[in-house]
Amino acid sequence: MKGLIIYHSSYGNTKKIAETIAESLGESGITTDLFNVKNVKKLNPEDYSFVVIGSPTWCGTISFPMMFFLWRFEGKKWKGKPFAAFDTENPEGLANKEWSGAEKIAKKLKEKEMNQILPVLKSVVIGIKGPLQEGEIERARKYAEELIAKLR
Numbered sequence: 001m002k003g004l005i006i007y008h009s010s011y012g013n014t015k016k017i018a019e020t021i022a023e024s025l026g027e028s029g030i031t032t033d034l035f036n037v038k039n040v041k042k043l044n045p046e047d048y049s050f051v052v053i054g055s056p057t058w059c060g061t062i063s064f065p066m067m068f069f070l071w072r073f074e075g076k077k078w079k080g081k082p083f084a085a086f087d088t089e090n091p092e093g094l095a096n097k098e099w100s101g102a103e104k105i106a107k108k109l110k111e112k113e114m115n116q117i118l119p120v121l122k123s124v125v126i127g128i129k130g131p132l133q134e135g136e137i138e139r140a141r142k143y144a145e146e147l148i149a150k151l152r
């Protein structure tokens with residue numbers, strides 16, 4: 001079983017969550033291809049049993065680089081593929097704290113008839129640049145464990 005993890009990250013926080021998920025999956029014997037969204041080349045759905053996509057929340061939605069990627073993502077080929085989505089966010093001072101990049105990723109992938117197997121993971125950062133709030137790496141590890149349980 002091999003997974004595909006794609007993330008965007010301006011300041012490294014979303015990258016850290018993506019790496020933590022990849023590492024935890026790896027420790028359980030599940031290999032992954034981990035890509036920064038800016039380096040993704042041609043993807044073959046047949047190479048992957050599941051997909052994990054993560055983005056910082058920008059203005060209550062997916063960051064621009066991840067949004068561009070998802071526009072190009074050929075949904076029909078990935079139909080039925082299990083997926084999970086995550087974001088990092090700094091909800092301090094926002095009028096609507098419910099807005100989330102991860103929820104928007106999940107919505108877009110479900111529109112492509114992909115199969116969401118877990119609720120989204122939302123990781124909190126301090127300020128715009130981070131670091132991640134204490135405990136978020138541990139929460140990401142637990143999320144990976146839940147993912148493994150769903151996949152087996």
Ligand SMILES: Cc1cc2nc3c(=O)[nH]c(=O)nc-3n(C[C@H](O)[C@H](O)[C@H](O)COP(=O)(O)O)c2cc1C
Binds near residue numbers: 008014056058061128
């Ligand atoms: C242009 C911009 C818009 C942002 N809008 C939001 C927002 O609407 N809600 C929120 O919780 N955080 C917002 N943030 C904070 C980001 O979520 C935070 O910078 C991000 O989680 C850091 O992740 P990274 O280190 O992977 O880039 C925004 C940040 C930027 C740069």
